[in-house]
Amino acid sequence: MTVKVGIIGCGGIANGKHLPALSQIKEVEFVAFCDIIVERAQKAKEEYGKVNSEIFEDYNEMLESIDLDMVHVLTPNDTHAVISIAAMEANNHVMCEKPMAKTSKEARQMIEVSKQTGKKLTIGYQNRFRTDAQYLHEICQEGELGEIYTAKAHAIRRRAVPTWGVFLDEEAQGGGPLIDIGTHALDLTLWMMGNYKPKYVVGNTYHKLAETKNAANAWGPWDPKEFTVEDSAFGFIVMENGATIFLEASWALNSLDVKEAKTTLMGTKGGADMNDGLTINGEDHGLLYDKEIQLETGGVDFYDGEGDDPELLEAQSWIKAVTNGTEVVVKPEEALVVTEILEAIYKASATGEPVYLYERGAR
Structure with missing residues (x-):
């Protein structure tokens, strides 16, 4: 099963953790890269994407025009909630980097939308x-x-x-x-x-x-x-x-x-x-x-002998939760x-x- 992934935020945490880890999982296909600095999205595509992977500056445009299975939200804390909510409402499962949100009110809104849409939500506590x-x-x-x-x-x-x-x-x-x-x-x-x-x-x-x-x-x-x-x-x-x-x-x-x-x-x-x-x-x-x-x-x-790199294990566990319909390890209620x-x-x-x-x- 191929999992179509969109990356929103192509900065340090994307390149230091998420992209290298996800690229080692055969089911993952990077379909879209988005960043307010387009050059960063382009660089991420060149290193991890395919020829037909698309680049966006506006995450709303990406969510409206691309068919995805999941989105990784790797942006500053004050945008975690608004982007995660938009991604779930666009029918995507969401991995959001830590912390869950800038405020507890925003975090609770994320959980409500996850329940309303039936989309999985997890937070990047790889430790x-x-x-x-x-x-x-x-x-x-x-x-x-x-x-x-x-x-x-x-x-x-x-x-x-x-x-x-x-x-x-x-x-x-x-x-x-x-x-x-x-x-x-x-x-x-x-x-x-x-x-x-x-x-x-x-x-x-x-x-x-x-x-x-x-x-x-x-x-x-x-x-x-x-x-x-x-x-x-x-x-x-x-x-x-x-x-x-x-x-x-x-x-x-x-x-x-x-x-x-x-x-x-x-x-x-x-x-x-x-x-x-x-x-x-x-x-x-x-x-x-x-x-x-x-x-x-x-x-x-x-x-199962898959190694001891926590970033890779986190990504593997997340992909399995989506493809097998199982519980996520980091539950959003805990992150809240x-x-x-x-x-x-x-x-x-x-x-x-x-x-x-x-x-x-x-x-």
Whole structure:
């Protein structure tokens, strides 16, 4: 079965993740490429498309004139919802890059349209497909850690501020490291806990190092005048069942404790962390133990021996969900909760008050 794919947004995430992954799947046919910078769409076609693949500057024109099966929405955060909704209403399944949307209201609208149209919707949280994440999720589901009642979600960079595109533009992105990389760490943590019922949130965002001129940075100095988002953010989430999560995210922070898209879990039977590989800890016959999981041996094979590249595994899983009519791994309802929590942290920082996500008894 051939799956006709349209790409909307042919920038960094398209070329760094989606296009290379999808191009390895034999069922995929790239039918159309769209970007407001037409040259980027042309370049993507030359590298991944066919002679008859079409190029568009306007996604509405693409959706109206091309017969597709699915669309990948790979644009700035403020356009995720409007494009995803238009694509589903045009009878396409949608893979939308993370975060799901700039606001929770937009994310809920996306879910409503998915249900109304019957089209599948998923969000690009590829870190779930890492070997360590798959293993850890498996043992969490089996109850090896018991009740996971506290956790930490880590997304800390010392100096790695993305200086290209619109990453520093609050209006286009909705925020900085919290919504950009904190979203991955929070998604992993909630998924491991199997808990999507937040009660209230407190937190702060900071704009401290953003004012630094000629700063040391992985991608060269940033322009302080363009740096309109936070450089770091920290949140504390209390779930309805009393479980707690500490979320930390930074692009620039004076810390040597650097870790990104990782989680630390603490349960009644044991704990786990991804800080230096994957380690499970617990107590056995009155003695404590630390168990290091040898991920590089290939001893755990979750995807029929198809490799351990999370971007490819994400794409394969997505294509299978569409062609076989099965559930997507990243459910939009789960991604909505991530967006709700991130939005609440930004609001808590702005108001200096706790933000309650749901009224008591509302669920």
